[in-house]
Each structure stands twice: as C-alpha cells, then as structure tokens.
Amino acid sequence: MSKKTVIMGATTNPARYAYLAAERLKAHNHEIVPIGIKKGQVFGADILDIRTMPHDKGIHTVTMYIGPQNQNEWEDYIISLEPKRIIFNPGSENPSLAQKASTKGIEVLNACTLVMLGNGLF
Template sequence: MGKRTLVIGASENPARYSNRAILALRSNQHEVVALAKRKGLVEDVVIETTFPTGEDVHTVTLYVGPQHQPGYYTDILKLKPQRVIFNPGTENPEFAVMLEANGIKAEEACTLVLLSIGNY
C-alpha cells in the first residue's frame, strides 16, 4: 500500500479538487482518510466529520483556506505526519513554520500534479 493520506476539506462534489485528489490517490494505491464539515462518500472513501486519532498518516493534504486551518493545527501536530501539502490557495506561512518546528515537512504543492508526475 502507498502513503496513507488525510484529505482535509474533502467533498462529494466531483468538480472540487479535493474530490479529484481522493480519486487520484485511490487510483495510485494510496489509502485515504477524508475529513470535512459534512459526512459523505467518494466511491469507497467515507468522509468523516471528526478528526482521526491514532491513525498512522504519512501525508496531510489541505483543501481548506488558511482562515479555516487554525482549528486543525493541534490535531495535525499531534498526528505527526511526515508532511503537510498546502495545495494552491491554502498556503499558510504561519502554520508552515509551526510544522517545520515540529519536524513535519511543509510543502506548497498540488497533490494532483505530484501524483500525475509520479512525485507523490
């Protein structure tokens, strides 16, 4: 199995990039944990509304703007992923500094592009 990935800001809407990312991650054999304000389902991936605890997550990929991220800071730091991907529009220098200070790589990138070029 690939890198277990937490998608924050997941959406059932096929037009949303978070939805496309879930599908692309799954088609590249990565396990997906999805989180959003509303429960839902993207193929076989259940969108949860409570932050996962005790999960061994390699990567967190953000699809929520910086104004909505502070509520996730503590939970993400506790999760201790190897990296957090700030997708376009989610860039947050304040949080990136906090992540790096805790030994977590902060990466400004696009999950879909990383997957498409085999660089995930």
C-alpha cells in the first residue's frame, strides 16, 4: 500500500539522506511530498518551500531530516499536516515535537526511514 510521505528537509543533494529517502520511497511506490528551503526537484516532484507551509491531503508519514534546533518554528505546521506518523531519523529526534504529536494521536518513531524501507517495515 502506498503511503504518501512528506520528506521534511528535502534536498537535491545526492549525498544527503533526505535525497536517498526520496529515491527509495519512490522505488517502493510511495508518493513523496518533498518540503524544504532549497528549490529544485527530486524524482519528478518539486521541492515545496517550507516557508509557505504547503498543505496536502492524505499525508500518512512525515519523515524528518531537519535537526531539532531548526524544527521549533515548524512544529505546529507539521502537526497541522495531520500525519498518521512522524519518523524522526537519526539526528532529528525532538522530544518536544514528539510529545505534541503523541497527544494528537500521531504515532512517533525514532527510527531510520532507509532501514525501515530496507526491512519492509515502512
């Protein structure tokens, strides 16, 4: 089953994990919604400017590739996307946002999207 996934911190830089996540999510037939501060495209999808707080319906997962020090101003926005879960990839763990998400019934995982995809656990 396809899970529409927001890639928070999307980039066109192939050396970054957010880029690899976009590639692997597409390879596993998941719809991607890349959001970040850099312009460009990843695997046929435009990177949407986080500063405009773009909204999309039917978000299943938000996978975080923004460090916790840069998440604070976006916490309410991320919650407003109403995802079913948020995956905090290594280095993006944020207890404050995790708590806010949990109280809204959003599943919170401190995990690695790439490992989850590789193990069939996504």
